[in-house]
Amino acid sequence: MNLVGYLFCSSIGRKIIMAVTGLILIGFVAGHLVGNLQIFQEPDHINGYGQFLHSLGALLWVARLVIIASVVLHIWAATALTLENKKARGTDYGFKHTIQATLASRAMRWTGYIVLAFLLYHLAHFTVGLAQTGTFKENLPHYTMGSDYRVAGFVAVKAGTPEVLDVYNMVVLGFQNPIVSLFYIIAVGLLSVHLLHGIDSLFQTLGLRNAKWSAGLHKIAVVLCLVYFLGNLAIPGAVLAGKLQPRAASVAAAHAK
Amino acid sequence: MVAENTTKNLSITLRVWRQAGPNQPGKFVDYQSKDLNPNMSFLEMLDVVNDELTLKGEEPIAFAHDCREGICGTCSCTINGKAHGPGKGIATCQVYMRAFRDGDVITVEPFRATAFPIVKDLITDRSAFDKIQQAGGFITARTGSAPDANALPVPKPDADLAMDAAACIGCGACVAACKNASAMLFVAAKVSHLGLLPQGQAERDQRVLAMVSTMDALGFGNCTNQYECSAACPKLITHDFIARMNRDYLGATLRSAFKPAPLGTGGGAG
Numbered sequence: 020m021n022l023v024g025y026l027f028c029s030s031i032g033r034k035i036i037m038a039v040t041g042l043i044l045i046g047f048v049a050g051h052l053v054g055n056l057q058i059f060q061e062p063d064h065i066n067g068y069g070q071f072l073h074s075l076g077a078l079l080w081v082a083r084l085v086i087i088a089s090v091v092l093h094i095w096a097a098t099a100l101t102l103e104n105k106k107a108r109g110t111d112y113g114f115k116h117t118i119q120a121t122l123a124s125r126a127m128r129w130t131g132y133i134v135l136a137f138l139l140y141h142l143a144h145f146t147v148g149l150a151q152t153g154t155f156k157e158n159l160p161h162y163t164m165g166s167d168y169r170v171a172g173f174v175a176v177k178a179g180t181p182e183v184l185d186v187y188n189m190v191v192l193g194f195q196n197p198i199v200s201l202f203y204i205i206a207v208g209l210l211s212v213h214l215l216h217g218i219d220s221l222f223q224t225l226g227l228r229n230a231k232w233s234a235g236l237h238k239i240a241v242v243l244c245l246v247y248f249l250g251n252l253a254i255p256g257a258v259l260a261g262k263l264q265p266r267a268a269s270v271a272a273a274h275a276k
Numbered sequence: 277m278v279a280e281n282t283t284k285n286l287s288i289t290l291r292v293w294r295q296a297g298p299n300q301p302g303k304f305v306d307y308q309s310k311d312l313n314p315n316m317s318f319l320e321m322l323d324v325v326n327d328e329l330t331l332k333g334e335e336p337i338a339f340a341h342d343c344r345e346g347i348c349g350t351c352s353c354t355i356n357g358k359a360h361g362p363g364k365g366i367a368t369c370q371v372y373m374r375a376f377r378d379g380d381v382i383t384v385e386p387f388r389a390t391a392f393p394i395v396k397d398l399i400t401d402r403s404a405f406d407k408i409q410q411a412g413g414f415i416t417a418r419t420g421s422a423p424d425a426n427a428l429p430v431p432k433p434d435a436d437l438a439m440d441a442a443a444c445i446g447c448g449a450c451v452a453a454c455k456n457a458s459a460m461l462f463v464a465a466k467v468s469h470l471g472l473l474p475q476g477q478a479e480r481d482q483r484v485l486a487m488v489s490t491m492d493a494l495g496f497g498n499c500t501n502q503y504e505c506s507a508a509c510p511k512l513i514t515h516d517f518i519a520r521m522n523r524d525y526l527g528a529t530l531r532s533a534f535k536p537a538p539l540g541t542g543g544g545a546g
């Protein structure tokens with residue numbers, strides 16, 4: 020067999036694919052959260068950030084393709100391995116018993132597929148505008164930058180730039196719907212549980228783990244997942260608690276539609 | 277003082293998987309067993325039950341066993357859902373009736389894995405493990421007189437670690453306990469045992485690639501890093517060996533992909 024064969028056809032190879040794509044996705048969701056937390060600053064920040072990402076053009080598409088490929092490969096590997104696992108047991112045990120496998124590890128498929136459903140809704144919501152179309156960024160009055168938006172010290176979007184999409188108001192108005200907010204909170208909660216086993220697991224799969232490291236790695240996984248969950252909870256939480264309010268002009272426009 | 281569970285006789289209900297032969301339908305059958313000495317082993321209890329069944333003219337329960345001292349890996353029951361039953365680091369033959377209470381219902385099933393087809397009742401065919409061994413669980417060595425002891429020095433920590441891996445008795449409990457019927461712990465033990473020693477280096481990459489391929493082809497499942505295997509293993513083989521095998525496998529795939537090809541000019545003193 021050649022390299023591609025070993026990676027895509029063997030048990031360990033497909034586990035490695037799952038671990039590497041999982042790691043890419045962790046990098047993405049972590050970066051995504053940090054970007055989104057700019058909503059707690061002036062609207063210039065998150066709106067400027069959105070404008071900056073769109074200005075990347077081809078580069079943005081490269082990043083998107085890497086993420087899409089990771090999601091597809093991750094789910095393909097997970098599904099293929101799961102189907103084989105079911106077949107490998109054959110007749111189930113009459114008396115079922117678990118010695119030490121954690122709940123998070125046993126719920127990987129459930130948490131994974133629900134996160135996938137959420138992912139599709141999320142894209143429909145904030146990227147394509149199929150859900151909550153009335154408050155989609157393309158349909159809200161456009162925003163004019165009040166100050167410069169800087170990336171790594173360089174001005175990425177200048178003060179006074181007109182026709183910027185109003186991400187700030189889209190998010191705040193969207194999360195004012197408690198059902199939408201609740202779905203987000205549950206989904207990121209499940210993703211955090213997925214990552215609780217996922218982070219532990221990926222070190223084992225890549226062979227970067229032993230008894231000396233495992234306790235420390237597990238603690239890191241727990242802290243990362245908790246921080247990730249709380250960071251994500253903060254955004255819909257603050258909207259529902261009334262701490263984040265839409266800017267008046269856009270609200271009036273949205274209600275007028 | 278002597279603990280009560282070692283002095284009082286007990287009565288139990290055995291719920292045993294009975295299956296007449298391969299590919300036959302199987303089912304659980306209950307047997308009452310009374311007044312058992314708590315210090316008899318689990319397999320002796322099965323012997324007693326089988327004596328009674330034989331006297332009644334019924335077919336005795338077929339179960340596999342050999343050494344009855346935890347070193348051969350032949351015994352293979354799943355007792356109350358746990359491969360090799362209650363207790364840590366022991367095989368079924370090392371389980372004693374004092375591990376149970378009077379009045380218990382004890383469910384006994386074969387190791388369940390497609391790659392370990394049932395022969396009869398509690399006996400499974402685990403020759404799939406032999407096929408994995410034949411694919412690479414050996415070193416190529418000159419036959420003849422034994423080499424001098426210590427001719428090839430092995431650092432003590434490596435020797436100790438290799439011995440930990442070599443403690444695997446090939447019982448298959450790791451497969452039985454794994455939620456996915458994966459053989460990763462067994463294969464990792466065999467790959468590591470030779471891969472840690474100087475004698476195992478020449479065939480190291482080829483060994484891990486061939487043994488994993490054979491494991492996959494035989495229909496074992498895929499590891500999900502839940503470590504039920506090491507928790508059930510009678511020899512307490514650690515899943516650290518699985519991480520080591522994953523590392524070895526990744527390295528071997530890369531090395532085999534980028535290995536320079538020999539010129540094929542014959543070489544030697546031709």
Ligand code: HEM
Nearest residue numbers: 037038041042044045097127131132135217220221224500
């Ligand atoms: C943003 C989305 C996701 C992230 C960041 C993520 C991350 C991870 C990571 C890091 C692992 C560990 C890899 C390993 O060593 O096995 C993993 C495993 C896994 N993921 Fe995901 N995942 C995501 C979405 C999904 C989805 C949509 C599914 C749907 C099926 C899924 C199913 C699985 C399964 C079944 C495993 C294997 C668990 C195991 O080996 O025990 N994941 N994921």
Ligand code: SF4
Nearest residue numbers: 444445447448450509
């Ligand atoms: S690794 Fe442990 S459980 Fe698996 S075959 Fe070897 S001794 Fe048995």
Ligand code: FES
Nearest residue numbers: 342344349351369
């Ligand atoms: S009979 Fe030999 S290990 Fe149990």
